[in-house]
Amino acid sequence: MAKFAHVENDQVVGVYDDLPENWTRVSNFYLLANDLEHLKTLGWYAIVKQDPEYDPVAKMAGKLIYVFTGDVVIETREIVDRDRKSTRLNSSHIT
Numbered sequence: 001m002a003k004f005a006h007v008e009n010d011q012v013v014g015v016y017d018d019l020p021e022n023w024t025r026v027s028n029f030y031l032l033a034n035d036l037e038h039l040k041t042l043g044w045y046a047i048v049k050q051d052p053e054y055d056p057v058a059k060m061a062g063k064l065i066y067v068f069t070g071d072v073v074i075e076t077r078e079i080v081d082r083d084r085k086s087t088r089l090n091s092s093h094i095t
Helices: 029-034 036-041
Strands: 004-008 011-016 044-049 059-068 073-081
Touching (some): 011 059, 011 073
């Protein structure tokens, strides 16, 4: 499961299980894993997992989506009609 997301221009551009060893000009980037405030200044966010509520008779959980809200990245699931028609939660996400 992804723990970190990289955000550019208010869009999630990548999700990662771990921080990379090096990133741009920062060696040992992964050592910043506990400094979430500093990571935010670099466009990296810890992912907050959120299970959506839905009617399991009419709907089902689909693929994972990642939504940037301006200060946090939320991992949730797309909710899909049982007849496979998609219901998007937010248009600004990465799949």
